[in-house]
Amino acid sequence: xxxxxxxxxxxxxxxxxxxxxxxxxxxxxxxxxxxxxxxxxxxxxxxxxxxxxxxxxxxxxxxxxxxxxxxxxxxxxxxxxxxxxxxxxxxxxxxxxxxxxxxxxxxxxxxxxxxxxxxxxxxxxxxxxxxxxxxxxxxxxxxxxxxxxxxxxxxxxxxxxxxxxxxxxxxxxxxxxxxxxxxxxxxxxxxxxxxxxxxxxxxxxxxxxxxxxxxxxxxxxxxxxxxxxxxxxxxxxxxxxxxxxxxxxxxxxxxxxxxxxxxxxxxxxx
Numbered sequence: 721x722x723x724x725x726x727x728x729x730x731x732x733x734x735x736x737x738x739x740x741x742x743x744x745x746x747x748x749x750x751x752x753x754x755x756x757x758x759x760x761x762x763x764x765x766x767x768x769x770x771x772x773x774x775x776x777x778x779x780x781x782x783x784x785x786x787x788x789x790x791x792x793x794x795x796x797x798x799x800x801x802x803x804x805x806x807x808x809x810x811x812x813x814x815x816x817x818x819x820x821x822x823x824x825x826x827x828x829x830x831x832x833x834x835x836x837x838x839x840x841x842x843x844x845x846x847x848x849x850x851x852x853x854x855x856x857x858x859x860x861x862x863x864x865x866x867x868x869x870x871x872x873x874x875x876x877x878x879x880x881x882x883x884x885x886x887x888x889x890x891x892x893x894x895x896x897x898x899x900x901x902x903x904x905x906x907x908x909x910x911x912x913x914x915x916x917x918x919x920x921x922x923x924x925x926x927x928x929x930x931x932x933x934x935x936x937x938x939x940x941x942x943x944x945x946x947x948x949x950x951x952x953x954x955x956x957x958x959x960x961x962x963x964x965x966x967x968x969x970x971x972x973x974x975x976x977x978x979x980x981x982x983x984x985x986x987x988x989x990x
Contacts, residue, residue: 748788817855825890828890876905900952912979922952966987
């Protein structure tokens with residue numbers, strides 16, 4: 721099978737699972753995914769050079785086709801011009817990722833990496849076999865103050881119908897994504913938050929009446945603890961939850977986790 725035929729076949733597969741994409745949009749997505757896989761890079765130049773040689777095309781032509789995929793409508797060439805609407809594609813993409821999924825447990829990861837001082841990417845990814853595949857994301861200016869609440873809710877909303885209701889969904893978040901409303905929203909969706917926090921906070925274990933520093937229960941490597949209680953002393957941040965703590969030998973810092981799972985059904989070592 722020729723390179724063109726394989727690319728056309730992959731484009732058809734993409735449109736079958738994400739029918740909201742137009743033919744040109746699916747074609748460019750096929751080019752990007754094939755190019756990144758073969759070049760083992762997501763850099764525009766690396767992908768364009770690889771595809772130009774593979775498809776026997778001019779490098780500049782391929783580069784322009786790849787670049788215009790992410791341009792605003794006004795910056796695209798030709799008529800009619802279309803913007804790529806990411807949000808309507810979230811559900812179909814999520815169902816495609818879960819097609820043939822083994823088991824009824826799935827882990828989602830929330831992350832907010834920053835690209836220098838230019839962009840902050842809010843992303844939700846499916847975690848599988850040590851990899852994370854983004855299924856919903858939005859890009860915000862890194863240097864402009866912006867409330868993330870509406871953005872996270874907009875990303876989370878279309879994901880719920882795409883996951884079978886009986887499934888167990890663990891939502892992972894690292895330090896920095898510690899808003900109480902985000903924790904509670906995951907619980908209302910029927911998902912189980914698994915939220916890593918910084919070591920500087922306080923926790924009130926049940927049935928005690930006073931708050932203690934996080935590290936009081938795991939003061940040194942080789943110690944662990946789990947139990948229910950209230951996290952954060954401030955009334956604005958106070959949160960009822962299960963706390964998991966584990967400081968493994970050889971680790972520089974302990975793992976401190978907040979979750980809605982009962983203590984006997986969870987471990988910090990997940």
